[in-house]
Amino acid sequence: MIRLNSTMIAFALILTVIGLEQLAAQDTDPYDIVIRGGRVVDPESGFDGIANVGIRGDRIAAVTSDALEGFRVIDATDLVVAPGFIDPLTQMGSARMPGALYKVTDGVTTVLGLHNGPVDVGAAYDAFAAEGALLNYGTNVGHGSLRVAVGLSGSDEEARAVSATSEQVAEIVELARRGIADGALGIGFGLQYVPSTGEDEVFRLFEVATRYGVPVHLHIRYLGPQRPMNSVKAIHEVIATAAATGASAHIAHVNSTSPRDIDLVLDLIEGAAANGVDISADAYPWEAGSTGLESSVFDPGFRERMSIDYGDIELVSNGERLTEESFDHYRNDGQRDGVIVHFIPTETLRKALSSPVVMLASDGSINAEGRGHPRGAGTYARFLRQFVREWGDLSLVEAMRKTSYLAAVQMQQASPAFRRKGRLSVGADADIVVFDLETITERATYLEPAQTSVGIRHVLVNGVAVLTDGQVDQSATPGRGLRGAPGGGR
Numbered sequence: 001m002i003r004l005n006s007t008m009i010a011f012a013l014i015l016t017v018i019g020l021e022q023l024a025a026q027d028t029d030p031y032d033i034v035i036r037g038g039r040v041v042d043p044e045s046g047f048d049g050i051a052n053v054g055i056r057g058d059r060i061a062a063v064t065s066d067a068l069e070g071f072r073v074i075d076a077t078d079l080v081v082a083p084g085f086i087d088p089l090t091q092m093g094s095a096r097m098p099g100a101l102y103k104v105t106d107g108v109t110t111v112l113g114l115h116n117g118p119v120d121v122g123a124a125y126d127a128f129a130a131e132g133a134l135l136n137y138g139t140n141v142g143h144g145s146l147r148v149a150v151g152l153s154g155s156d157e158e159a160r161a162v163s164a165t166s167e168q169v170a171e172i173v174e175l176a177r178r179g180i181a182d183g184a185l186g187i188g189f190g191l192q193y194v195p196s197t198g199e200d201e202v203f204r205l206f207e208v209a210t211r212y213g214v215p216v217h218l219h220i221r222y223l224g225p226q227r228p229m230n231s232v233k234a235i236h237e238v239i240a241t242a243a244a245t246g247a248s249a250h251i252a253h254v255n256s257t258s259p260r261d262i263d264l265v266l267d268l269i270e271g272a273a274a275n276g277v278d279i280s281a282d283a284y285p286w287e288a289g290s291t292g293l294e295s296s297v298f299d300p301g302f303r304e305r306m307s308i309d310y311g312d313i314e315l316v317s318n319g320e321r322l323t324e325e326s327f328d329h330y331r332n333d334g335q336r337d338g339v340i341v342h343f344i345p346t347e348t349l350r351k352a353l354s355s356p357v358v359m360l361a362s363d364g365s366i367n368a369e370g371r372g373h374p375r376g377a378g379t380y381a382r383f384l385r386q387f388v389r390e391w392g393d394l395s396l397v398e399a400m401r402k403t404s405y406l407a408a409v410q411m412q413q414a415s416p417a418f419r420r421k422g423r424l425s426v427g428a429d430a431d432i433v434v435f436d437l438e439t440i441t442e443r444a445t446y447l448e449p450a451q452t453s454v455g456i457r458h459v460l461v462n463g464v465a466v467l468t469d470g471q472v473d474q475s476a477t478p479g480r481g482l483r484g485a486p487g488g489g490r
Contacts (some may be wrong), residue, residue, distance in 0.1 A: 378442025
Protein backbone atom coordinates (compact mmCIF):
# COMPACT_ATOMS: atom_id res chain seq x y z
CA MET A 1 0.00 0.00 0.00
CA ILE A 2 1.35 3.42 -0.99
CA ARG A 3 1.26 6.20 1.61
CA LEU A 4 2.19 9.81 0.99
CA ASN A 5 3.26 12.04 3.87
CA SER A 6 2.59 15.79 3.83
CA THR A 7 6.10 16.67 2.60
CA MET A 8 5.86 14.24 -0.32
CA ILE A 9 2.44 15.57 -1.29
CA ALA A 10 3.61 19.20 -1.16
CA PHE A 11 6.71 18.45 -3.24
CA ALA A 12 4.68 16.51 -5.82
CA LEU A 13 2.16 19.34 -6.00
CA ILE A 14 4.88 21.96 -6.60
CA LEU A 15 6.44 19.87 -9.37
CA THR A 16 3.05 19.21 -10.92
CA VAL A 17 2.01 22.86 -10.99
CA ILE A 18 5.39 24.05 -12.36
CA GLY A 19 5.46 21.33 -15.02
CA LEU A 20 1.88 21.89 -16.10
CA GLU A 21 2.23 25.67 -16.30
CA GLN A 22 5.31 25.25 -18.50
CA LEU A 23 3.53 22.71 -20.69
CA ALA A 24 0.48 24.94 -21.13
CA ALA A 25 2.69 27.92 -22.04
CA GLN A 26 4.45 25.93 -24.78
CA ASP A 27 1.35 24.32 -26.30
CA THR A 28 -0.90 26.71 -28.23
CA ASP A 29 -2.83 24.29 -30.48
CA PRO A 30 -6.52 23.85 -29.61
CA TYR A 31 -7.37 20.86 -27.46
CA ASP A 32 -10.03 18.34 -28.39
CA ILE A 33 -11.92 19.16 -25.20
CA VAL A 34 -11.37 21.88 -22.63
CA ILE A 35 -13.03 21.73 -19.21
CA ARG A 36 -12.96 25.35 -18.15
CA GLY A 37 -13.03 27.03 -14.76
CA GLY A 38 -13.89 24.08 -12.52
CA ARG A 39 -12.70 23.12 -9.06
CA VAL A 40 -10.10 20.58 -10.10
CA VAL A 41 -9.24 17.83 -7.61
CA ASP A 42 -6.28 15.48 -8.08
CA PRO A 43 -6.22 12.95 -5.23
CA GLU A 44 -2.67 11.82 -6.03
CA SER A 45 -0.99 15.21 -5.52
CA GLY A 46 -3.63 16.71 -3.25
CA PHE A 47 -4.27 19.61 -5.66
CA ASP A 48 -7.65 21.29 -5.07
CA GLY A 49 -8.14 24.56 -6.93
CA ILE A 50 -9.70 26.38 -9.87
CA ALA A 51 -8.06 25.31 -13.13
CA ASN A 52 -8.63 24.47 -16.78
CA VAL A 53 -8.20 20.94 -18.11
CA GLY A 54 -7.13 20.27 -21.71
CA ILE A 55 -7.72 16.87 -23.31
CA ARG A 56 -6.22 15.41 -26.46
CA GLY A 57 -7.39 12.02 -27.61
CA ASP A 58 -7.77 9.75 -24.61
CA ARG A 59 -5.36 11.57 -22.28
CA ILE A 60 -5.23 14.67 -20.13
CA ALA A 61 -2.74 17.05 -21.79
CA ALA A 62 -2.91 20.13 -19.54
CA VAL A 63 -4.10 21.23 -16.10
CA THR A 64 -3.42 24.93 -15.68
CA SER A 65 -4.71 28.34 -14.64
CA ASP A 66 -3.83 29.63 -18.12
CA ALA A 67 -6.59 30.09 -20.68
CA LEU A 68 -7.02 27.09 -23.00
CA GLU A 69 -8.78 26.82 -26.34
CA GLY A 70 -10.58 23.70 -27.47
CA PHE A 71 -12.79 22.40 -30.25
CA ARG A 72 -15.30 21.68 -27.52
CA VAL A 73 -15.54 23.58 -24.25
CA ILE A 74 -17.30 22.37 -21.10
CA ASP A 75 -18.11 25.18 -18.69
CA ALA A 76 -17.37 23.80 -15.21
CA THR A 77 -17.88 27.01 -13.25
CA ASP A 78 -18.96 26.15 -9.68
CA LEU A 79 -18.54 22.44 -10.45
CA VAL A 80 -16.00 19.83 -9.27
CA VAL A 81 -13.73 18.22 -11.87
CA ALA A 82 -12.29 14.91 -10.64
CA PRO A 83 -11.03 11.51 -11.81
CA GLY A 84 -13.85 9.22 -12.90
CA PHE A 85 -14.93 6.93 -10.09
CA ILE A 86 -13.70 3.33 -10.00
CA ASP A 87 -16.17 0.79 -8.64
CA PRO A 88 -14.09 -2.23 -7.55
CA LEU A 89 -16.98 -4.37 -6.39
CA THR A 90 -19.69 -4.75 -8.99
CA GLN A 91 -20.29 -6.88 -12.07
CA MET A 92 -18.38 -6.54 -15.32
CA GLY A 93 -21.75 -6.51 -17.10
CA SER A 94 -22.38 -3.08 -15.61
CA ALA A 95 -20.00 -1.67 -18.22
CA ARG A 96 -22.82 -2.06 -20.77
CA MET A 97 -26.38 -0.85 -21.00
CA PRO A 98 -28.75 -1.07 -19.24
CA GLY A 99 -26.67 -1.43 -16.06
CA ALA A 100 -24.16 1.17 -17.24
CA LEU A 101 -26.89 3.83 -17.22
CA TYR A 102 -26.98 3.77 -13.42
CA LYS A 103 -23.22 3.61 -13.03
CA VAL A 104 -22.34 6.49 -15.35
CA THR A 105 -25.02 8.78 -13.88
CA ASP A 106 -23.41 8.02 -10.52
CA GLY A 107 -20.03 9.21 -11.86
CA VAL A 108 -18.46 5.77 -12.40
CA THR A 109 -16.11 5.31 -15.38
CA THR A 110 -14.60 1.90 -14.48
CA VAL A 111 -16.40 -1.19 -13.18
CA LEU A 112 -14.50 -4.17 -11.78
CA GLY A 113 -15.86 -7.60 -10.89
CA LEU A 114 -13.48 -8.41 -8.07
CA HIS A 115 -15.83 -10.23 -5.67
CA ASN A 116 -15.79 -13.43 -7.70
CA GLY A 117 -15.25 -13.89 -11.44
CA PRO A 118 -15.23 -16.47 -14.23
CA VAL A 119 -12.80 -19.32 -14.81
CA ASP A 120 -12.28 -18.58 -18.51
CA VAL A 121 -11.11 -15.00 -18.04
CA GLY A 122 -9.78 -14.60 -21.56
CA ALA A 123 -13.16 -15.47 -23.08
CA ALA A 124 -14.92 -12.97 -20.81
CA TYR A 125 -12.63 -10.13 -21.92
CA ASP A 126 -12.82 -11.15 -25.59
CA ALA A 127 -16.63 -11.19 -25.54
CA PHE A 128 -16.76 -7.67 -24.14
CA ALA A 129 -14.18 -6.37 -26.60
CA ALA A 130 -16.17 -7.78 -29.52
CA GLU A 131 -19.41 -6.05 -28.52
CA GLY A 132 -18.07 -2.84 -26.99
CA ALA A 133 -18.83 -1.19 -23.65
CA LEU A 134 -19.73 2.25 -22.36
CA LEU A 135 -17.39 1.99 -19.36
CA ASN A 136 -13.97 0.48 -18.64
CA TYR A 137 -14.14 -3.01 -17.17
CA GLY A 138 -12.11 -5.78 -15.58
CA THR A 139 -12.50 -8.98 -13.61
CA ASN A 140 -10.89 -11.39 -11.19
CA VAL A 141 -10.80 -15.13 -11.56
CA GLY A 142 -13.34 -16.41 -9.03
CA HIS A 143 -12.69 -18.93 -6.29
CA GLY A 144 -16.33 -20.02 -6.26
CA SER A 145 -16.26 -20.59 -10.01
CA LEU A 146 -13.01 -22.52 -9.70
CA ARG A 147 -14.58 -24.87 -7.17
CA VAL A 148 -17.51 -25.53 -9.49
CA ALA A 149 -15.07 -26.23 -12.33
CA VAL A 150 -13.44 -29.06 -10.35
CA GLY A 151 -16.75 -30.67 -9.41
CA LEU A 152 -17.52 -28.95 -6.11
CA SER A 153 -20.89 -27.65 -7.30
CA GLY A 154 -24.23 -27.18 -5.61
CA SER A 155 -25.73 -24.48 -3.41
CA ASP A 156 -27.62 -26.41 -0.73
CA GLU A 157 -26.22 -26.89 2.75
CA GLU A 158 -25.09 -30.46 2.10
CA ALA A 159 -23.17 -29.48 -1.05
CA ARG A 160 -21.55 -26.52 0.69
CA ALA A 161 -20.17 -28.85 3.35
CA VAL A 162 -18.05 -30.86 0.89
CA SER A 163 -14.35 -30.07 1.18
CA ALA A 164 -11.87 -30.17 -1.69
CA THR A 165 -9.46 -33.08 -1.90
CA SER A 166 -5.74 -32.39 -2.24
CA GLU A 167 -6.05 -33.20 -5.95
CA GLN A 168 -8.90 -30.74 -6.35
CA VAL A 169 -6.96 -28.04 -4.51
CA ALA A 170 -4.05 -28.55 -6.92
CA GLU A 171 -6.45 -28.29 -9.86
CA ILE A 172 -8.05 -25.13 -8.42
CA VAL A 173 -4.61 -23.56 -8.05
CA GLU A 174 -3.65 -24.43 -11.63
CA LEU A 175 -6.91 -23.01 -13.02
CA ALA A 176 -6.34 -19.83 -11.01
CA ARG A 177 -2.87 -19.53 -12.48
CA ARG A 178 -4.29 -19.85 -15.99
CA GLY A 179 -6.92 -17.22 -15.23
CA ILE A 180 -4.24 -14.78 -14.09
CA ALA A 181 -2.17 -15.57 -17.19
CA ASP A 182 -5.25 -14.74 -19.30
CA GLY A 183 -5.59 -11.30 -17.72
CA ALA A 184 -7.43 -11.68 -14.42
CA LEU A 185 -6.73 -8.75 -12.12
CA GLY A 186 -6.58 -11.04 -9.08
CA ILE A 187 -8.44 -13.80 -7.25
CA GLY A 188 -11.90 -13.16 -5.80
CA PHE A 189 -13.09 -15.16 -2.79
CA GLY A 190 -16.52 -15.56 -1.22
CA LEU A 191 -15.44 -17.68 1.72
CA GLN A 192 -18.66 -17.36 3.70
CA TYR A 193 -20.57 -18.84 0.77
CA VAL A 194 -18.33 -21.93 0.63
CA PRO A 195 -17.71 -22.64 4.34
CA SER A 196 -16.02 -25.99 3.66
CA THR A 197 -13.07 -24.22 2.02
CA GLY A 198 -9.94 -25.33 3.84
CA GLU A 199 -7.27 -23.00 5.14
CA ASP A 200 -4.72 -24.77 2.95
CA GLU A 201 -6.81 -24.01 -0.14
CA VAL A 202 -6.86 -20.32 0.77
CA PHE A 203 -3.12 -20.31 1.51
CA ARG A 204 -2.18 -21.91 -1.83
CA LEU A 205 -4.28 -19.39 -3.76
CA PHE A 206 -2.69 -16.50 -1.84
CA GLU A 207 0.68 -17.95 -2.86
CA VAL A 208 -0.33 -17.94 -6.54
CA ALA A 209 -1.50 -14.34 -6.30
CA THR A 210 1.79 -13.30 -4.72
CA ARG A 211 3.82 -15.16 -7.32
CA TYR A 212 2.12 -13.27 -10.17
CA GLY A 213 1.83 -9.91 -8.46
CA VAL A 214 -1.97 -9.66 -8.25
CA PRO A 215 -4.18 -8.95 -5.20
CA VAL A 216 -6.78 -11.16 -3.56
CA HIS A 217 -10.27 -9.86 -2.70
CA LEU A 218 -12.27 -11.59 -0.02
CA HIS A 219 -15.74 -11.79 1.36
CA ILE A 220 -14.43 -13.09 4.68
CA ARG A 221 -15.33 -16.45 6.22
CA TYR A 222 -17.52 -15.32 9.13
CA LEU A 223 -20.03 -12.51 9.64
CA GLY A 224 -20.98 -10.60 12.76
CA PRO A 225 -19.76 -10.46 16.36
CA GLN A 226 -21.00 -13.81 17.73
CA ARG A 227 -18.17 -15.84 19.25
CA PRO A 228 -16.23 -17.98 18.65
CA MET A 229 -16.53 -17.88 14.84
CA ASN A 230 -17.01 -14.17 14.20
CA SER A 231 -15.73 -11.55 11.80
CA VAL A 232 -12.72 -10.85 14.02
CA LYS A 233 -11.57 -14.46 13.59
CA ALA A 234 -12.12 -14.13 9.85
CA ILE A 235 -9.98 -10.98 9.75
CA HIS A 236 -7.27 -12.85 11.66
CA GLU A 237 -7.22 -15.47 8.90
CA VAL A 238 -6.77 -12.86 6.17
CA ILE A 239 -4.05 -10.94 8.00
CA ALA A 240 -2.11 -14.07 8.93
CA THR A 241 -2.29 -15.55 5.43
CA ALA A 242 -1.32 -12.25 3.78
CA ALA A 243 1.61 -11.82 6.18
CA ALA A 244 2.81 -15.38 5.62
CA THR A 245 2.59 -15.25 1.81
CA GLY A 246 3.27 -11.58 1.12
CA ALA A 247 -0.03 -11.28 -0.74
CA SER A 248 -1.91 -8.02 -1.22
CA ALA A 249 -5.24 -8.71 0.50
CA HIS A 250 -8.44 -6.72 0.27
CA ILE A 251 -11.53 -7.24 2.44
CA ALA A 252 -14.85 -6.61 0.73
CA HIS A 253 -17.68 -4.57 2.29
CA VAL A 254 -16.24 -4.49 5.79
CA ASN A 255 -19.31 -2.54 6.92
CA SER A 256 -21.62 -5.50 6.33
CA THR A 257 -19.33 -8.30 7.54
CA SER A 258 -18.45 -6.44 10.76
CA PRO A 259 -21.47 -4.24 11.51
CA ARG A 260 -21.17 -4.42 15.31
CA ASP A 261 -17.46 -5.05 15.87
CA ILE A 262 -16.16 -2.47 13.42
CA ASP A 263 -13.88 -0.75 15.95
CA LEU A 264 -11.72 -3.82 16.60
CA VAL A 265 -11.82 -4.91 12.96
CA LEU A 266 -10.56 -1.51 11.77
CA ASP A 267 -7.89 -1.51 14.48
CA LEU A 268 -6.70 -4.90 13.22
CA ILE A 269 -6.63 -3.88 9.55
CA GLU A 270 -5.03 -0.49 10.18
CA GLY A 271 -2.52 -2.00 12.59
CA ALA A 272 -1.55 -4.73 10.16
CA ALA A 273 -1.13 -2.17 7.36
CA ALA A 274 1.01 0.05 9.58
CA ASN A 275 3.25 -2.91 10.31
CA GLY A 276 3.92 -3.95 6.75
CA VAL A 277 1.00 -6.18 5.73
CA ASP A 278 -0.46 -5.15 2.37
CA ILE A 279 -4.11 -5.04 3.37
CA SER A 280 -7.09 -2.81 2.71
CA ALA A 281 -10.89 -2.88 2.66
CA ASP A 282 -13.94 -1.31 1.08
CA ALA A 283 -17.41 -0.29 2.25
CA TYR A 284 -20.66 1.09 0.87
CA PRO A 285 -22.72 3.90 2.50
CA TRP A 286 -25.96 2.00 3.03
CA GLU A 287 -27.49 0.53 6.18
CA ALA A 288 -28.58 -2.66 4.43
CA GLY A 289 -26.74 -5.45 2.64
CA SER A 290 -27.93 -7.82 -0.06
CA THR A 291 -27.45 -11.46 -1.01
CA GLY A 292 -29.40 -14.57 -2.00
CA LEU A 293 -31.79 -16.09 0.51
CA GLU A 294 -30.57 -19.60 -0.29
CA SER A 295 -26.94 -18.76 0.55
CA SER A 296 -25.03 -19.90 3.62
CA VAL A 297 -25.52 -16.45 5.15
CA PHE A 298 -28.95 -17.70 6.25
CA ASP A 299 -27.91 -21.11 7.51
CA PRO A 300 -29.32 -21.95 10.98
CA GLY A 301 -28.29 -19.44 13.64
CA PHE A 302 -28.27 -16.46 11.25
CA ARG A 303 -30.51 -14.32 13.49
CA GLU A 304 -28.06 -14.59 16.35
CA ARG A 305 -25.01 -14.09 14.12
CA MET A 306 -26.44 -11.00 12.45
CA SER A 307 -28.49 -9.63 15.36
CA ILE A 308 -31.61 -9.48 13.17
CA ASP A 309 -35.09 -10.99 12.91
CA TYR A 310 -37.14 -12.16 9.95
CA GLY A 311 -38.75 -8.75 9.51
CA ASP A 312 -35.33 -7.20 8.77
CA ILE A 313 -35.18 -9.22 5.53
CA GLU A 314 -36.77 -7.68 2.43
CA LEU A 315 -37.37 -9.35 -0.94
CA VAL A 316 -35.64 -7.52 -3.79
CA SER A 317 -38.42 -8.46 -6.21
CA ASN A 318 -41.29 -6.69 -4.46
CA GLY A 319 -40.18 -5.18 -1.14
CA GLU A 320 -41.98 -7.82 0.97
CA ARG A 321 -40.73 -8.03 4.57
CA LEU A 322 -40.45 -11.66 5.64
CA THR A 323 -41.92 -13.65 8.49
CA GLU A 324 -40.69 -17.00 9.77
CA GLU A 325 -43.24 -18.72 7.53
CA SER A 326 -42.44 -16.76 4.37
CA PHE A 327 -38.69 -17.08 5.07
CA ASP A 328 -39.00 -20.89 5.11
CA HIS A 329 -41.10 -20.81 1.94
CA TYR A 330 -38.74 -18.66 -0.13
CA ARG A 331 -35.62 -20.29 1.31
CA ASN A 332 -36.80 -23.67 0.04
CA ASP A 333 -38.59 -22.75 -3.19
CA GLY A 334 -35.72 -23.87 -5.42
CA GLN A 335 -35.22 -20.37 -6.83
CA ARG A 336 -32.65 -17.65 -6.23
CA ASP A 337 -34.50 -15.07 -4.17
CA GLY A 338 -32.49 -11.88 -3.79
CA VAL A 339 -32.99 -10.14 -0.46
CA ILE A 340 -32.01 -6.89 1.22
CA VAL A 341 -31.03 -7.21 4.87
CA HIS A 342 -31.38 -4.19 7.15
CA PHE A 343 -28.77 -4.60 9.88
CA ILE A 344 -25.92 -2.07 9.57
CA PRO A 345 -25.75 0.85 12.04
CA THR A 346 -25.09 4.28 10.51
CA GLU A 347 -22.20 4.74 12.94
CA THR A 348 -20.53 1.66 11.44
CA LEU A 349 -20.66 3.25 7.99
CA ARG A 350 -19.15 6.50 9.24
CA LYS A 351 -16.31 4.73 11.03
CA ALA A 352 -15.54 2.40 8.13
CA LEU A 353 -15.52 5.01 5.37
CA SER A 354 -13.50 7.45 7.47
CA SER A 355 -10.68 4.92 7.88
CA PRO A 356 -7.58 5.62 5.75
CA VAL A 357 -7.44 1.97 4.62
CA VAL A 358 -11.05 1.80 3.39
CA MET A 359 -12.14 2.77 -0.13
CA LEU A 360 -15.64 3.10 -1.58
CA ALA A 361 -17.31 0.26 -3.50
CA SER A 362 -20.94 -0.37 -4.40
CA ASP A 363 -21.14 -4.19 -4.26
CA GLY A 364 -24.16 -3.83 -6.51
CA SER A 365 -25.72 -3.38 -9.91
CA ILE A 366 -29.19 -2.92 -11.37
CA ASN A 367 -30.45 -5.76 -13.56
CA ALA A 368 -32.35 -5.58 -16.84
CA GLU A 369 -35.66 -5.70 -14.96
CA GLY A 370 -34.71 -2.65 -12.93
CA ARG A 371 -34.28 -4.58 -9.69
CA GLY A 372 -31.43 -4.75 -7.23
CA HIS A 373 -30.06 -2.98 -4.19
CA PRO A 374 -30.04 0.84 -4.53
CA ARG A 375 -26.28 0.75 -4.00
CA GLY A 376 -26.11 -0.40 -7.63
CA ALA A 377 -27.32 3.04 -8.75
CA GLY A 378 -26.60 5.64 -6.08
CA THR A 379 -23.55 4.71 -4.00
CA TYR A 380 -21.16 7.45 -5.12
CA ALA A 381 -23.70 10.28 -5.05
CA ARG A 382 -24.90 9.17 -1.62
CA PHE A 383 -21.34 9.02 -0.31
CA LEU A 384 -20.55 12.56 -1.47
CA ARG A 385 -23.84 13.94 -0.20
CA GLN A 386 -23.41 12.44 3.24
CA PHE A 387 -19.69 12.31 3.96
CA VAL A 388 -18.64 15.57 2.32
CA ARG A 389 -21.60 17.94 2.04
CA GLU A 390 -23.82 17.05 5.00
CA TRP A 391 -21.69 15.37 7.67
CA GLY A 392 -18.32 16.87 6.80
CA ASP A 393 -16.55 13.66 7.78
CA LEU A 394 -14.16 13.93 4.82
CA SER A 395 -12.59 16.68 2.75
CA LEU A 396 -13.20 16.59 -0.98
CA VAL A 397 -9.62 15.43 -1.63
CA GLU A 398 -10.00 12.63 0.93
CA ALA A 399 -13.30 11.60 -0.66
CA MET A 400 -11.77 11.50 -4.14
CA ARG A 401 -9.02 9.23 -2.87
CA LYS A 402 -11.72 6.79 -1.80
CA THR A 403 -13.78 7.04 -5.00
CA SER A 404 -10.91 6.50 -7.43
CA TYR A 405 -7.28 6.79 -6.35
CA LEU A 406 -7.04 4.04 -3.72
CA ALA A 407 -8.55 1.49 -6.09
CA ALA A 408 -6.20 2.56 -8.89
CA VAL A 409 -3.14 2.25 -6.65
CA GLN A 410 -4.19 -1.18 -5.46
CA MET A 411 -4.89 -2.49 -8.96
CA GLN A 412 -1.79 -1.06 -10.65
CA GLN A 413 0.24 -3.90 -9.17
CA ALA A 414 -1.79 -6.22 -11.40
CA SER A 415 -2.14 -3.96 -14.44
CA PRO A 416 0.07 -0.97 -15.31
CA ALA A 417 -2.96 0.55 -17.07
CA PHE A 418 -4.20 1.61 -13.63
CA ARG A 419 -1.20 3.91 -13.23
CA ARG A 420 -3.14 6.28 -15.50
CA LYS A 421 -6.43 5.86 -13.64
CA GLY A 422 -7.65 7.67 -10.53
CA ARG A 423 -5.57 10.77 -11.21
CA LEU A 424 -6.30 14.17 -12.73
CA SER A 425 -2.90 15.20 -14.03
CA VAL A 426 -1.02 15.39 -17.32
CA GLY A 427 -0.62 11.95 -18.89
CA ALA A 428 -3.54 10.39 -17.00
CA ASP A 429 -6.38 8.79 -18.92
CA ALA A 430 -9.22 11.20 -19.62
CA ASP A 431 -11.69 9.39 -17.39
CA ILE A 432 -13.29 12.44 -15.80
CA VAL A 433 -16.43 13.27 -13.83
CA VAL A 434 -17.81 16.79 -13.47
CA PHE A 435 -20.38 17.22 -10.70
CA ASP A 436 -22.18 19.76 -8.55
CA LEU A 437 -21.28 19.17 -4.92
CA GLU A 438 -24.21 21.33 -3.78
CA THR A 439 -26.87 19.22 -5.51
CA ILE A 440 -25.39 15.74 -5.94
CA THR A 441 -27.62 13.09 -4.38
CA GLU A 442 -28.90 9.58 -4.95
CA ARG A 443 -32.51 8.97 -5.96
CA ALA A 444 -32.33 5.18 -5.73
CA THR A 445 -34.30 3.67 -2.84
CA TYR A 446 -34.81 0.15 -1.54
CA LEU A 447 -38.28 -0.03 -3.12
CA GLU A 448 -37.31 1.83 -6.33
CA PRO A 449 -33.61 1.11 -6.95
CA ALA A 450 -33.56 1.82 -10.69
CA GLN A 451 -33.27 5.58 -10.42
CA THR A 452 -30.34 7.62 -11.66
CA SER A 453 -28.44 9.99 -9.38
CA VAL A 454 -28.63 13.75 -9.85
CA GLY A 455 -25.82 16.32 -9.80
CA ILE A 456 -23.45 14.47 -12.15
CA ARG A 457 -23.23 16.86 -15.11
CA HIS A 458 -20.56 15.41 -17.40
CA VAL A 459 -18.62 12.15 -17.67
CA LEU A 460 -15.77 11.34 -20.05
CA VAL A 461 -14.42 7.83 -20.62
CA ASN A 462 -11.05 7.72 -22.39
CA GLY A 463 -11.68 11.22 -23.68
CA VAL A 464 -15.16 10.45 -25.07
CA ALA A 465 -18.17 12.28 -23.65
CA VAL A 466 -20.60 9.61 -22.48
CA LEU A 467 -22.73 11.92 -20.32
CA THR A 468 -23.37 15.54 -21.31
CA ASP A 469 -25.51 17.87 -19.22
CA GLY A 470 -26.90 14.81 -17.48
CA GLN A 471 -27.83 12.97 -20.70
CA VAL A 472 -26.21 9.59 -21.47
CA ASP A 473 -24.97 8.71 -24.95
CA GLN A 474 -26.14 5.11 -24.86
CA SER A 475 -24.55 4.31 -28.23
CA ALA A 476 -21.01 5.22 -27.15
CA THR A 477 -18.51 2.38 -26.64
CA PRO A 478 -15.23 3.94 -25.44
CA GLY A 479 -14.83 1.51 -22.54
CA ARG A 480 -11.72 -0.65 -22.50
CA GLY A 481 -10.86 -3.97 -20.96
CA LEU A 482 -8.32 -3.58 -18.16
CA ARG A 483 -6.43 -6.88 -18.23
CA GLY A 484 -3.87 -7.95 -15.73
CA ALA A 485 -0.22 -8.24 -16.73
CA PRO A 486 1.15 -11.14 -14.63
CA GLY A 487 4.38 -10.28 -12.92
CA GLY A 488 4.54 -6.87 -14.54
CA GLY A 489 2.69 -4.69 -12.08
CA ARG A 490 4.89 -4.70 -9.01
